[in-house]
Amino acid sequence: AQSVAQPEDQVNVAEGNPLTVKCTYSVSGNPYLFWYVQYPNRGLQFLLKYITGDNLVKGSYGFEAEFNKSQTSFHLKKPSALVSDSALYFCAVRDIEVQAGTALIFGKGTTLSVSS
Amino acid sequence: DAMVIQNPRYQVTQFGKPVTLSCSQTLNHNVMYWYQQKSSQAPKLLFHYYDKDFNNEADTPDNFQSRRPNTSFCFLDIRSPGLGDAAMYLCATSPPSGRASGETQYFGPGTRLLVL
Numbered sequence: 729a730q731s732v733a734q735p736e737d738q739v740n741v742a743e744g745n746p747l748t749v750k751c752t753y754s755v756s757g758n759p760y761l762f763w764y765v766q767y768p769n770r771g772l773q774f775l776l777k778y779i780t781g782d783n784l785v786k787g788s789y790g791f792e793a794e795f796n797k798s799q800t801s802f803h804l805k806k807p808s809a810l811v812s813d814s815a816l817y818f819c820a821v822r823d824i825e826v827q828a829g830t831a832l833i834f835g836k837g838t839t840l841s842v843s844s
Numbered sequence: 845d846a847m848v849i850q851n852p853r854y855q856v857t858q859f860g861k862p863v864t865l866s867c868s869q870t871l872n873h874n875v876m877y878w879y880q881q882k883s884s885q886a887p888k889l890l891f892h893y894y895d896k897d898f899n900n901e902a903d904t905p906d907n908f909q910s911r912r913p914n915t916s917f918c919f920l921d922i923r924s925p926g927l928g929d930a931a932m933y934l935c936a937t938s939p940p941s942g943r944a945s946g947e948t949q950y951f952g953p954g955t956r957l958l959v960l
Contacts, residue, residue, distance in 0.1 A: 769954070770953055772936075774950065832889075835886060
């Protein structure tokens with residue numbers, strides 16, 4: 729069964745410091761991996777994805793994520809956090825062997841709080 | 845430019861009174877999804893349409909139905925809402941498998957349903 733784990737409910741970081749939001753996954757085949765961000769009372773916004781190729785993926789708003797197959801991880805990173813990055817972050821996975829339209833499996837989410 | 849539009853943004857209904865939530869898209873995507881997101885939880889897929897083909901998740905209650913009259917519109921019908929159905933309902937779209945976009949899902953802003 730596919731699954732995603734986000735081990736931290738909350739991450740706190742000071743503005744200007746680097747941030748990391750952790751994600752590990754479990755799929756039977758090769759994964760599609762995604763990060764989404766959700767601001768209060770809003771839908772999910774796509775940040776970035778890994779399909780294949782370079783293990784370091786760059787996305788929106790200065791975020792990047794590194795795919796590590798041996799550790800089955802896909803941690804989200806940003807070199808310098810902004811207060812406006814404070815939001816709820818979801819990691820998601822789907823198995824590329826499954827046909828189109830299958831659900832993304834989401835982690836439980838990590839709340840990022842950036843203090844000024 | 846709005847791409848996935850959900851109306852209304854907030855919906856209040858009474859216990860047992862049928863309610864319909866709507867979603868429209870300007871992306872011309874084949875696949876449309878409905879997710880339920882309860883407070884502080886990850887989104888959970890209820891069902892999706894691949895073109896006109898309806899795919900129900902195994903654990904979606906019979907109380908939840910959906911209609912897709914054309915490519916652009918999709919509706920979520922809750923026949924007899926209970927207090928436990930209060931949640932954010934998210935609509936999403938994606939292109940079919942094989943596209944370069946890698947099946948990124950694009951989410952609407954959500955409709956928050958309150959059941960009195």
